[in-house]
Amino acid sequence: MKKTQLTKLSYLIDIPLILDESQLMFAEMKRHIPFPMKRFYVISNVDRNAIRGLHAHRKLQQVLFCIQGSITFVLDNGYEREEIKLDKPNVGIFIDNWMWREMKNFTPDAVLLVLASDYYKESDYIRNYDQFLFEVTTTKNKFSVRYVQHVFTMVKKAFVHQFPFITALSKKYN
Numbered sequence: 134m135k136k137t138q139l140t141k142l143s144y145l146i147d148i149p150l151i152l153d154e155s156q157l158m159f160a161e162m163k164r165h166i167p168f169p170m171k172r173f174y175v176i177s178n179v180d181r182n183a184i185r186g187l188h189a190h191r192k193l194q195q196v197l198f199c200i201q202g203s204i205t206f207v208l209d210n211g212y213e214r215e216e217i218k219l220d221k222p223n224v225g226i227f228i229d230n231w232m233w234r235e236m237k238n239f240t241p242d243a244v245l246l247v248l249a250s251d252y253y254k255e256s257d258y259i260r261n262y263d264q265f266l267f268e269v270t271t272t273k274n275k276f277s278v279r280y281v282q283h284v285f286t287m288v289k290k291a292f293v294h295q296f297p298f299i300t301a302l303s304k305k306y307n
């Protein structure tokens with residue numbers, strides 16, 4: 134059995150699935166999960182239209198299993214973006230640090246099980262996309278076209294916002 138499958142920005146992890154009169158899955162640290170787990174959490178009963186996540190972590194690594202139903206994940210490393218649908222209980226996705234994530238299209242029965250490399254620390258979260266792009270660019274010391282595009286859009290917005298004021302000023306003093 135192939136244990137991992139590369140995606141554009143990450144990889145999927147296959148864990149053993151035993152089918153007898155039940156369905157049983159298991160995962161072992163190191164063999165299947167690439168870090169010692171310090172915490173797990175479960176997300177369920179999510180509104181169909183909800184979009185969760187919308188953040189990145191500075192240090193935290195996680196493996197996520199959609200153990201029932203299906204969920205679409207958007208991953209973004211500041212340079213590229215990809216969408217991955219998880220709909221098999223024994224296939225998880227590894228999400229590294231410095232990866233923006235969004236979760237959407239939760240089916241009503243969806244249950245997400247997350248294995249995390251560390252305890253919950255709000256200080257590890259980056260919940261603002263511009264801040265994420267800024268930190269990725271500076272931390273990885275790698276030029277991000279998307280960051281420049283974002284800065285450009287922000288400057289343009291600020292300029293458009295100020296424009297009536299600037300126009301009024303120039304009319305007054307000319």
Ligand code: T46
Pocket residue numbers: 172174176185186187195197234247253
């Ligand atoms: C992630 C995605 C996949 C805690 O107090 N302890 C915890 O261990 C967790 C996970 C959350 N919380 C609190 C913090 C918030 O007040 O629960 C509330 C909801 O958390 P959040 O808005 O971060 O939930 P999601 O679904 O947007 O994100 C979660 C994880 O927080 C995050 O690390 O990668 O799932």
